[in-house]
Amino acid sequence: MHAHHRIPGALLAVLLAGPIFSAALAAAIAAGKLPGPIAFTETEVTGYLFITLFSIIVGAALAFLPVMLGSLAMSRLGHHWPIFRRPFAWTAAGAVIGASLALLWGTQPEALPGWFAMIVTGTLCARLARCWVVWIPDDQLDRNALTPAVAISACPPK
Numbered sequence: 001m002h003a004h005h006r007i008p009g010a011l012l013a014v015l016l017a018g019p020i021f022s023a024a025l026a027a028a029i030a031a032g033k034l035p036g037p038i039a040f041t042e043t044e045v046t047g048y049l050f051i052t053l054f055s056i057i058v059g060a061a062l063a064f065l066p067v068m069l070g071s072l073a074m075s076r077l078g079h080h081w082p083i084f085r086r087p088f089a090w091t092a093a094g095a096v097i098g099a100s101l102a103l104l105w106g107t108q109p110e111a112l113p114g115w116f117a118m119i120v121t122g123t124l125c126a127r128l129a130r131c132w133v134v135w136i137p138d139d140q141l142d143r144n145a146l147t148p149a150v151a152i153s154a155c156p157p158k
Helices: 006-032 042-080 087-105 109-130
Strands: 002-004 134-136
Touching: 006 042, 006 109, 042 087, 042 109, 042 134, 087 109
Parallel strands: none
Antiparallel strands: 002 134
């Protein structure tokens, strides 16, 4: 078995890592204000939009190595063990990697929004990286790899 089409999903995950992180962090901070009212000023909304645009660049730079290495590792594991081809396995691996990186935020209660954002980012990026990955049996490499009888994919073809 060989994994093909690893790059599109992984690149999408890399590009969206920053916006996913900033949205999850904003949601966690807003949830921390509950049960009180959650109100945002116009300045906060404008600032969030600017930070989200900036986070595409910074997030891509920070996420490139973990996403690419994780995608490579999971596709190689899927090469040997079919259980690692399942979208749930990739999602769980992303959650574990996100939780591991969340240790950088520390363990104090103030770090909980950062923990939440890292785990959500790792989970969603791993799920995005899984899209478009197909494992093709060695005897089928010379044939059309995208026929339904041969390809195993988590995302439906368009």
